[in-house]
Amino acid sequence: MIKSKERPHSSEIRHGVRASTWIPGGIAILTLITAFLLQQYPEVLQSFSSKMSSFSDDSFTFTVNWYDQTMDKDRKFKLTFFPRDNSVEMFDIKHQRVFLKRIVCDGLHVGDFFVGNHVVVLARRLQVLEYGDERTKHALEPNHEATFAMVKPDGLKNLGGILELIENEGFVVSDAKMTLLSREHAALFYQEHDRRSFFGELLEYITSGPVVALELMRSNAVSEWRKLLGPTDAAKAIQDAPHSVRAKFGTDKTNNAAHGSDSPEAAARELNFFFGNDQNKSDRGAFPQSWAKLENTTCCIIKPHAMKSKFTASIVKDIQASGFQIEGLQTFHLKYEHAEEFYEIYRGIVQDYTGLVKQLSSGRCMVLAIGYGGSGSEDEEASQKFRDLVGPADPDLAKTIRPKSLRAKYGRTKDENGVHCSDLPEDAKLEVEYFFKILQ
Structure with missing residues (x-):
């Protein structure tokens, strides 16, 4: 007796075509459709991707501006921030394409995102122009x-x-x-x-x-x-x-x-x-x-990490309680090149010069011109007297030998050591003038 051929399982047939021939063809068609959509409607896919992400993550969207020095022009992006893991993704508005895939950016906080503020993403200084949607x-x-x-x-x-x-x-x-x-x-x-x-x-x-x-x-x-x-x-x-x-x-x-x-x-x-x-x-x-008073003063910078940690008031209070006067004050959000220029004297001298520059340009800092309450030679010694209050550059060392110093109390690492101060009296005037004269 001749056995009849085994009937294929229904899952193997799609409209009379075996799955073995249908699947590769289907993948090819889907690939072509996806490529077409990426070219013709990137904003639709980007929007869909953002919405899908929001199902599993709360997110906030902003329009930001980045000044591209290489191209000498402003570039606008849609930036989405995910507070759960401090990650961001960016979409190029003009060219309608993904600029930065979702990546974690340590140091960012949802409180940093408000209209007019600057945030730093992968060394790029971005200005928040507006909220990207009504929900945000x-x-x-x-x-x-x-x-x-x-x-x-x-x-x-x-x-x-x-x-x-x-x-x-x-x-x-x-x-x-x-x-x-x-x-x-x-x-x-x-x-x-x-x-x-x-x-x-x-x-x-x-x-x-x-x-x-x-x-x-x-x-x-x-x-x-x-x-x-x-x-x-x-x-x-x-x-x-x-x-x-x-x-x-x-x-x-x-x-x-x-x-x-x-x-x-x-x-x-x-x-x-x-x-x-x-x-x-x-x-x-x-x-x-x-x-600011430019003569007989020294420079102090309350670093971005200290401002974010709400140490500003305590630092200013400690400075005044120690007999120093605030003779100039201004907040800055320094561009990377300005922080680099300011720290140029330390290039090749300190071990982590790049870390110093990155920290100083990572957010708002407060620059102070510090005067001492004396006169004559005492004024000329303001830089050294203030340096004694600030303490060693390494907070761990400061905690050991000068536990009441500013860096011992408000510093974390050599880069995030609370404050910067002028190292030498001859540097003090130059540093004060850099902020209160050159950058004005």
Whole structure:
């Protein structure tokens, strides 16, 4: 008896064609379709990829700008940040293609992503231009409301204490500078009071010494800063808000330590007045310029890692408690080439020169011009006296031989050692001038 052929399993047949012939053909067709879609509709696939990723990871999307020095032009990207593992991916908007596949970037935090800030991804300095979608904007924008604060001439001696209150209330100092207001700038800033009887006295007071202008960020920043300030009259503040800035550091209605915007509209106007914007930054007369004492001072830089760790207030407080004066102050987010130029003298001398440069350009730093409270020869020794307070470059060594030094208290590694200070008296003036003259 002749046996009939075994019937193929149904899974082996697709429309009368055996799987052995159908599968290779199907793969070829899918490959062609995928290649076509990549060429014709890259944004669709990129969007699909991002959405698929978001199913398993919370992510936030931003439009960022990178200035490409090689091409001498700005390049815009869609950047997606995944806070679960601090990873990012980037998509080239103009050329509609993936620029950077998802990769972990240590040191980034979701709090670094707000409009106007700079972040560093693989040595590229990116400016956040806008939120990339409504979900990201809705989730993050309320946490980054900005307000204006000013430490007045009488409050400057307690700058560290004021910054400590600010940090403890969850504010981030996103921009800062010391300035010496001219009478014209002061009159313009306080123009709403120009018909009041105290206007002349107010102008005399606010121009009597340097002030520190601050941009503060947090949720409900305007109202929370006003609450932290306390009543205008320091005497009333002591009675009604004893833990407020004016209660702790103010004297009377005029000498009340600090100022704060009273509305979001006023905050926008006052921030623009002191820090300018993209339209008027080229006009140096449009807003008060940074000021620093260039003679008989030494340079101190609170490094990016220390600012992120909220050590700024404690460092400034320690500096002032040790008898030093803050004679200049400004925040910077240095480009890599500027950090490299500043540290040029250390090239070939320190073991990890590149690490120093990367740390200094990795985020916001605060540069201080430091003066000593003496006169004559004592002023000339400010650099050495301050270096003693700072301590050895290696925090581990500092913890052993100078446990109360700044680097012992706030340093982690040789690169992340809390602060930089001028090594030699002859370097001090050059370093102060680099930030407060050359980079202005």
